[in-house]
Amino acid sequence: MDDPTHRWHDMGGDAAGPVPLEGHDFAIWEKRVDALVILGQQRGHFTVDGLRRALEDMGEAAFESMTYYERWVAALNQNLVEAGVYSLEELGAKMEDVKARGDTYGAVQS
Amino acid sequence: MPHDHHDHDHLSPSGHPYRQDNDGALTYWQTMEIAIRELMIEKGELSAAQIQAQIDAMDERSPANGAAVVARAWTDPDFRNRLLANGSDAAREMGFDIGPMHLVAVENTAHIHNLIVCTLCSCYPRNLLGLPPDWYKTREYRSRAVREPRAVLREFGVELPVTTTLRVHDSTADMRYIVLPARPAGTDGLSVDALAKLVTRDSMIGTGLAKAP
Incomplete structure (x- = not known):
C-alpha cells in the first residue's frame, strides 16, 4: 500500500473526471450474482463485511479491469470457499463441466 | 448473407x-x-x-417505492416527522422490507440540499429504490461527490444557488441515506399518487429535483 491510512477503495476526495452517465440494464447473470450474494448471507456463510473485505483485497487493478458483478462473483466465491460450502476443486470441475456445454451463457444453462 | x-x-x-x-x-x-x-x-x-x-x-423494487414514501411525507406531517426520526421504521410502516439496515431520510428545504454517495463502495437504499444506477458506483461519482459536489450536480443538470447549503452524506453498508426532496411549487391540489409521479430516482439521491407538475 502506498498510503496505509487511505486504501485504494477509499476514493472520497480523489480527483477524477466527469461522471459517466450512461447505464445498462442488468443482465440475468448479474441479477443471479446479486441474488446469490444476498442468499449466501441469509444462509449465514458470510456477512456484508466479508463481501467487502474480499472486494477491497482484490485491489485497484481489479476495480479498473473487471465489471461490478464480475468483482462480486469473485468475492462471493472466495467467501463460499472460505466457509466450506464447496472446495476450489469442486468449483473447477463444475466450471469445466459448464464450459463443455456450449459457447454462450444462454446455451450452457443446465 | x-x-x-x-x-x-x-x-x-x-x-x-x-x-x-x-x-x-x-x-x-x-x-x-x-x-x-x-x-x-x-x-x-x-x-x-x-x-x-x-x-x-x-x-419489484424500484424508485416507485421511494416515491410513495416521499409523497406520503409531503402530505402527512406526522409521517414526515416519523420518517425523519427513524427512516427504517417509517418505511416498514408502509410495508417495505428494509432489512436490518438503518435508513436515514434527509430533507431538502428551500435552503438546504442533500446529496448521497458511498465513497467506499456502492451502498444505496436499494430496498426503497432498487439497484443503484451504474454511475453511482463509478470512481468519478464516489471521488468527486465529496470533493466538488456542486460541479457534480451541474453534470446532472442541477445548478444550486450559492446561498443553498449543500450537505453530502456518505453511506455505509449498515446505514443508508435517502433524500426527501423538496415538494415542488404549484402542487397544492395534487393527490398522493399524482405527487409520487413527480418524484424521480435522482431526486431521492440528490442528483436531481422533484419534477414540476
Whole structure:
C-alpha cells in the first residue's frame, strides 16, 4: 500500500473526471450474482463485511479491469470457499463441466 | 448473407432470440456464476425457486417505492416527522422490507440540499429504490461527490444557488441515506399518487429535483 491510512477503495476526495452517465440494464447473470450474494448471507456463510473485505483485497487493478458483478462473483466465491460450502476443486470441475456445454451463457444453462 | 445466418443461429430452443446479454461468448465470470449456483443447488443450500424468488423481489423494487414514501411525507406531517426520526421504521410502516439496515431520510428545504454517495463502495437504499444506477458506483461519482459536489450536480443538470447549503452524506453498508426532496411549487391540489409521479430516482439521491407538475 502506498498510503496505509487511505486504501485504494477509499476514493472520497480523489480527483477524477466527469461522471459517466450512461447505464445498462442488468443482465440475468448479474441479477443471479446479486441474488446469490444476498442468499449466501441469509444462509449465514458470510456477512456484508466479508463481501467487502474480499472486494477491497482484490485491489485497484481489479476495480479498473473487471465489471461490478464480475468483482462480486469473485468475492462471493472466495467467501463460499472460505466457509466450506464447496472446495476450489469442486468449483473447477463444475466450471469445466459448464464450459463443455456450449459457447454462450444462454446455451450452457443446465 | 452471413449476417442473417448469424442471427438465425441465435434463436433459443423456444424460437425467441436470446437476450442480447446472453448470446455473447460465455465469459469466465459468467461460468463461475453458473458453477456456484449449480453447486449450491446440488448441495441443498438453495433451490432454483429461491434464487428466482430473490431476483423477482429485487425486480419489484424500484424508485416507485421511494416515491410513495416521499409523497406520503409531503402530505402527512406526522409521517414526515416519523420518517425523519427513524427512516427504517417509517418505511416498514408502509410495508417495505428494509432489512436490518438503518435508513436515514434527509430533507431538502428551500435552503438546504442533500446529496448521497458511498465513497467506499456502492451502498444505496436499494430496498426503497432498487439497484443503484451504474454511475453511482463509478470512481468519478464516489471521488468527486465529496470533493466538488456542486460541479457534480451541474453534470446532472442541477445548478444550486450559492446561498443553498449543500450537505453530502456518505453511506455505509449498515446505514443508508435517502433524500426527501423538496415538494415542488404549484402542487397544492395534487393527490398522493399524482405527487409520487413527480418524484424521480435522482431526486431521492440528490442528483436531481422533484419534477414540476
